[in-house]
Amino acid sequence: MSKFYGIGVGPGDPELLTIKAARVLGSIDVLLIPQTQKDKKGVAYTIMEQFLRKNIEVVYIDFPMVADEETFVDAGKQAANIIISQTKLGKSSAFVTLGDPSVYSTYGYIVKALEGKVEIETIPGITSFCAAAALANRPLVEKDEILTIVPMNASDERIDAALKVGDAFAFMKIYKREERVANHLMKHYMEEDGILVQRCGFKEAIVHTDVIESLHENTDYLTLVLSRKEEVV
């Protein structure tokens, strides 16, 4: 049966793909890749290139980095149409996404546009926040702690409210919003135990423990911050 797969390729290291992701990538006929910049293969492609079978058909889907909702819905429909026609031809296809397909991925737009028209299987991936915690050999959460994943495209008001109630935090989408992250960390007394992780999952990955200073200097898109409230003794 030809099927459509949504595949998480993890944070960057090809060895952090699951065995299942690697196996499925080696079996599909058509690969759909989100293209955020013209003429660029994209990070997801370079991570999993080695697992693809020879002569695989590659289709780029135009998912711009910054766009309105309508553009994303249209891109999802464009992808869905390709997937539906490939499935009718008896071909299996996959859409790949950095990290995990269920966490801030444009994959959701494709699933919605497919609306039960083809068989779908989602293969989870290692999230950047788990990979960053692993790189630093530190827990994200223990015991009864609440973990909150904070996307920095949310409003300051909502972020502030979330920081008040949680114990541990992963700040995502921080690129070009570094000053706001620094302000939130300082406001909630979380700079001491914070780390900034750049290019987690790649060979050049770095863990910075001077989080405020590193935020001021950050110029890398693939960056996140982990922090936690200081324990009240």
Added chain:
Amino acid sequence: MSKFYGIGVGPGDPELLTIKAARVLGSIDVLLIPQTQKDKKGVAYTIMEQFLRKNIEVVYIDFPMVADEETFVDAGKQAANIIISQTKLGKSSAFVTLGDPSVYSTYGYIVKALEGKVEIETIPGITSFCAAAALANRPLVEKDEILTIVPMNASDERIDAALKVGDAFAFMKIYKREERVANHLMKHYMEEDGILVQRCGFKEAIVHTDVIESLHENTDYLTLVLSRKEEVV
């Protein structure tokens, strides 16, 4: 160089181990496994048994399911002593954990007890909440949504505060606390879009869309709930 590894084996399916986890499991000399019940091999062991090399040394570490902080600290020290002596003998060792080693794992107690005495590498794993979302082909979070991981051993008061501010939620450690989860979902109008996932990652995995009813009937330890606030149109 002999090294100590903390390895996440994912939610249950051996194919959801990363390529790296499988490779390292095949190379180590000594395997440390958390034992929660006497004379039971444990779920983590059955998931990764096939990747271990023949004649590997297996050491069980007594991490009881319910215990006070001191018991866990002692178990961490016990594990650390074994790891340190094995490392001195030039042997590599690993501690395995279901899901990801940084998310509610007893692995943190071992890392603390080792305090830089040996070289440590943590290998991340697929979390149960990512695997559950994948199984249901639904996003955990999109766009600017805040994702909160709520452990049901936290107090009702803290859980209530967290539910007020987030958009999407994964409820963990729900076994024997199902009524409390149901009450929280109903209080915050989240039962409509909730799912209960049992034995996610295993062959017998089930996604229940009637979340409140399924909570009343749940008898499975490996169960979690995903939910989100209904969109205000």
